[in-house]
Amino acid sequence: MSNTDKKDVFSIFAEMEKYGHEQIIFNYDKATGLKSIIAIHDTTLGPALGGCRMWNYESEQDALRDALRLSRGMTYKCAVSNAMHGGGKTVIIGDPKKDKSDELFQSLGSYIETLKGRYYTGTDVGTVGMDFVSAKKQTNYVVGLPEEYGGSGNSAIITAYGVWRGMKATAKEAFGTDSLNGLTVAVQGLGKVGHNLVKYLIDEGANLIVTDISEENVHRVKEEFRQVKTVKPEEIFSVECDIFSPNALGAVINDQTIPQLKCKAICGAANNVLAENRHGDLLHEKGILYAPDYVANAGGLIQVADELQGYNKDRAFKNASLIYDILGQIFEISKKENIPTYKAADVLVETKIEKIGRVQSKFTGR
Numbered sequence: 431m432s433n434t435d436k437k438d439v440f441s442i443f444a445e446m447e448k449y450g451h452e453q454i455i456f457n458y459d460k461a462t463g464l465k466s467i468i469a470i471h472d473t474t475l476g477p478a479l480g481g482c483r484m485w486n487y488e489s490e491q492d493a494l495r496d497a498l499r500l501s502r503g504m505t506y507k508c509a510v511s512n513a514m515h516g517g518g519k520t521v522i523i524g525d526p527k528k529d530k531s532d533e534l535f536q537s538l539g540s541y542i543e544t545l546k547g548r549y550y551t552g553t554d555v556g557t558v559g560m561d562f563v564s565a566k567k568q569t570n571y572v573v574g575l576p577e578e579y580g581g582s583g584n585s586a587i588i589t590a591y592g593v594w595r596g597m598k599a600t601a602k603e604a605f606g607t608d609s610l611n612g613l614t615v616a617v618q619g620l621g622k623v624g625h626n627l628v629k630y631l632i633d634e635g636a637n638l639i640v641t642d643i644s645e646e647n648v649h650r651v652k653e654e655f656r657q658v659k660t661v662k663p664e665e666i667f668s669v670e671c672d673i674f675s676p677n678a679l680g681a682v683i684n685d686q687t688i689p690q691l692k693c694k695a696i697c698g699a700a701n702n703v704l705a706e707n708r709h710g711d712l713l714h715e716k717g718i719l720y721a722p723d724y725v726a727n728a729g730g731l732i733q734v735a736d737e738l739q740g741y742n743k744d745r746a747f748k749n750a751s752l753i754y755d756i757l758g759q760i761f762e763i764s765k766k767e768n769i770p771t772y773k774a775a776d777v778l779v780e781t782k783i784e785k786i787g788r789v790q791s792k793f794t795g796r
């Protein structure tokens with residue numbers, strides 16, 4: 431092997447050391463064709479929690495990297511939303527349109543069961559509640575089931591509610607008042623979350639400019655709320671607005687879009703909004719206030735974490751409303767330390783995990 435080849439080798443333990451992962455489990459079941467990886471990042475706060483993504487990964491390395499990245503993200507999302515859980519994630523290598531079966535998810539369930547509650551999973555990209563109805567035949571360590579199966583159901587409503595609360599906190603910081611009445615919000619993505627968010631924003635008297643690549647979704651919103659203005663998908667970044675709200679895909683804040691932005695603040699549901707961390711630095715330099723994605727969109731996680739205590743809708747919405755307060759704390763840290771908000775959110779989380787870790791070791795000797 432040449433030196434160049436050696437450099438390209440992906441070292442699993444080096445990666446785990448760098449980002450603090452505790453455990454990676456590879457599952458292969460010949461009978462059902464299941465190939466999955468479970469990554470458990472950090473269980474200081476409690477058993478790991480994180481959905482299961484099914485994707486036709488180009489390589490096993492891509493799948494592993496995704497599991498490592500997403501499980502770490504879950505540690506931060508759980509900690510910031512005060513859920514006493516650590517971060518974990520499962521990836522299944524396969525095509526969700528072709529490779530799903532009841533047996534495949536039962537097989538996954540039996541592997542989850544071997545962890546005896548160290549990790550709970552549920553839906554993510556490529557999986558739906560019914561897949562975990564299958565998994566539940568083999569394990570109780572699953573969440574996010576449909577309501578008719580005793581779960582908390584669609585998480586998009588509470589996610590939209592959390593984004594709305596987060597947007598109010600963002601407006602307070604950027605414009606001095608948390609009322610969205612009269613502000614112009616540009617909404618990208620009118621899917622499950624975006625559509626519900628539009629309802630909250632219209633109710634509060636915001637002016638909306640919306641877009642989606644799905645004409646059907648645009649039409650649905652336009653029929654319901656005639657006053658919204660629509661633009662083409664590529665135009666949404668450059669519209670005159672107070673707040674830009676990404677609710678479609680990740681990586682939409684990047685080198686191409688930042689120069690186009692005319693907003694003063696960004697707050698939405700999409701995961702991994704910043705293409706790279708340096709784009710968060712650029713927003714900070716430009717004076718655009720960014721509500722970190724994993725804080726603003728924590729509503730869904732809050733709902734499934736609540737399900738583990740016996741789902742109580744009022745309690746879950748009450749906890750999701752606290753996204754307002756948490757963002758307030760993050761904006762304070764950002765100002766006090768003159769650091770971008772995405773870094774301030776990480777500081778808040780890391781301090782919390784460290785403190786709780788110390789509390790636990792004091793009494794348990796762990």
Ligand SMILES: NC(=O)c1ccc[n+]([C@@H]2O[C@H](COP(=O)([O-])OP(=O)(O)OC[C@H]3O[C@@H](n4cnc5c(N)ncnc54)[C@H](O)[C@@H]3O)[C@@H](O)[C@H]2O)c1
Nearest residue numbers: 585586589619621622623642643644663678699700701730
């Ligand atoms: N559903 C939840 O509970 C939840 C929780 C946390 C985070 N999120 C994140 O929020 C985002 C939206 O989730 P969702 O459940 O509403 O998904 P969804 O698939 O229902 O909606 C996404 C919408 O974005 C549109 N879209 C895709 N590319 C676009 C583009 N270039 N321009 C404009 N529109 C585009 C799609 O047509 C679709 O209508 C995702 O990034 C998701 O990961 C969702």
